Amino acid sequence: MxxxxxxxxxxxxxxxxxxxxxxxxxxxxxxxxxxxxxxxxxxxxxxxxxxxxxxxxxxxxxxxxxxxxxxxxxxxxxxxxxxxxxxxxxxxxxxxxxxxxxxxxxxxxxxxxxxxxxxxxGVHYIQHADILEKHKEWIKNYFFNEVQPVVTPISLDPAHPFPRLANKSLNFIVTLEGKDAFGREIDLAIVPAPRSLPRLVKLPKEISGNAEHYILLSAIMQEHISDLFPGMQATGCHQFRVTRNADLTVSEDVEDLAIALKGELSARRFGRAVRLEVNKNCPSHIADYLLEQFELEKDSLYFVDGPVNLARFISNFDLPELRFQPYQQKIPKALYSKKPIFEVLKAGDVLLHHPFDSFKPVTKLLRDAAHDPNVLAIKQTLYRSGADSEIVKILAEAARNGKEVTAVIELRARFDEESNIEVANVLQEAGAVVVYGIVGYKTHAKMILVVRREQDKIKRYVHLGTGNYHATNAKIYTDYGLLTSDEEICEDVHKIFQELTGMGKMAKLKKLFHAPFTLHSQLMELIQQEIAHSKAGKKAHIMIKVNALTEPQLINALYKASQAGVQIDLIIRSICCLRPQVKGLSENIRVRSIVGRYLEHTRVYYFHNDGDTKLYCASADWMGRNLFSRIETCFPIEDKKLRKLIVEDGLNNYLKDNRRAWELQADGTWVQCQPKQDQPVHIAQRYLMNREA
Missing domain, CATH: 1.20.58.310 (Polyphosphate kinase N-terminal domain)
Structure with missing residues (x-):
């Protein structure tokens, strides 16, 4: 077989x-x-x-x-x-x-x-080979005034073994001739670039004229590397950078997650080496020596023709003509009125599509709640946010105003752990209740719940989203957010918060699916329903837009749906483990990826359901970790106008893109789409930027 x-x-x-x-x-x-x-x-x-x-x-x-x-x-x-x-x-x-x-x-x-x-x-990047005579005096002054006082050269000898170098730090290995102050003949030294100094330094106008000249810190250090070793001569100076294992491992048996994470964060900088980058001019015997020190094999060595720390190769140029034109985010028409947001939401749901729609309605909901005397409580999940973010400040203010504020903070959001610990401290000091979710399950759901007393009754308002509560990300990531006062959805969100902060059995929800409990099984059931419709001779169509598709059971179910004749359109930003267009397996599956100005981040699930469309937005990708190891929410879009808007703008619009779209082939390669002759160019993100609110 x-x-x-x-x-x-x-x-x-x-x-x-x-x-x-x-x-x-x-x-x-x-x-x-x-x-x-x-x-x-x-x-x-x-x-x-x-x-x-x-x-x-x-x-x-x-x-x-x-x-x-x-x-x-x-x-x-x-x-x-x-x-x-x-x-x-x-x-x-x-x-x-x-x-x-x-x-x-x-x-x-x-x-x-x-x-x-x-x-x-008129923008010039000066590397070491580009230094001219007119640059040298200024470079000399900068080196002796700014660099030399903070740099620490380390000779390699029996008393000075190879140093412990931090993850992704810029360093130089220097070959030397001569004797040092103690009469020792030392032929190698390591010079770490000071992390406190900028990697790009702007030259003054008296040198650069009307142009903008930026010199790399590495070039400045290479030009004067011998001055760090008085009486000796540097015969070679080569940039290198080591990348280390930066994943954190925290036991589920810890008593205090925040304290445990703080201990792990310091270790992250010195994990096991996994990659070595060196400048292309580095001699092979020096590169081999570095590989030996970091216990790496040859295939982990990367020679680069330029700065080894290109991730920091940027500056704030005053050249707007070389940037994307600024985009003015919109406010949905439903929020044009000056009515309190609570009154607007009683009249109907409001959909936000970031970054085309502004993030301000979300902060307005929180701000209004923080100052409304009838608001009793605010509950929110925070996955990625900074202590100085507007949302955190509003939550802290609400707590100081006497509201019952509960923040479920996911401390283990990768590379934001330290920031999230700081957020937790800020909110706790303001009087908010802070919990860290469930050990072993990352809290990835995006939820706000506002509890308000209205005419001697309790009324709830909710925001659910596909992306993080991060105002900056909301300008560069595409995400959906739903503002609603639907009683059953609000009750479901209330129950999920109870799961996160208390103890008890799995909550039985009326409208939401949630991981790690019901989301995966419900998705499997929805796919099976489309298979049944197709086998009954009815139209069957699935459209899924997520960041990644890796979960084997769902992939298997999609294959079976394709074989049953279901039309399947997948819009996957990054990882897709499914093979489309394989004869006898996935002929009815098309997979595309959109890469453009904004980072695609929306999660939308569409099932035709014999004309009675079922449409969901979610915080979860179709990955095992999201469906089985995280707290996630998946919420229905029930308003017919909003549902139509998402289908047209968030799905069909992306399926029409013929310029920024890439299509996955059966062999695993991706081919960029090109408009056919006489066919108009359609760019999905540009279309959304130009549409009316």
Missing amino acids: TSLHALQNGMEHSLETYINRELSLLEFHKRVLAQAKDVEHPLLERLNFLIIFSRNLDEFFEIRVASLIQQMNISGNMATTGPEGMPLGEVLEQISKVVHEAIEEQYKILNHSILPQLQGH
């Missing part, structure tokens, strides 16, 4: 039916990199896509590659990674090959396209 037939009979996946998760994620990063080549994007935005690609790769190595290496150390090279059954060693080999090619392409774009074009606009 072939693996394809085995799947059709309900057995396990294989490489024929399941794309490796890590390789699929790398394909997404390559789609981001492709934006840096797209001449339709403004020049500085193309540079920004290069930087985003670097940051994405950093996290990919810190989390995903680190996890694979850890698994291989425990289970061996031939242990498999997931449902497709690829050996760990083969996955890491493929990752190394793809990333090496991508990084070569990245620096080619930087050096041969973006930097030369920036020079044409």
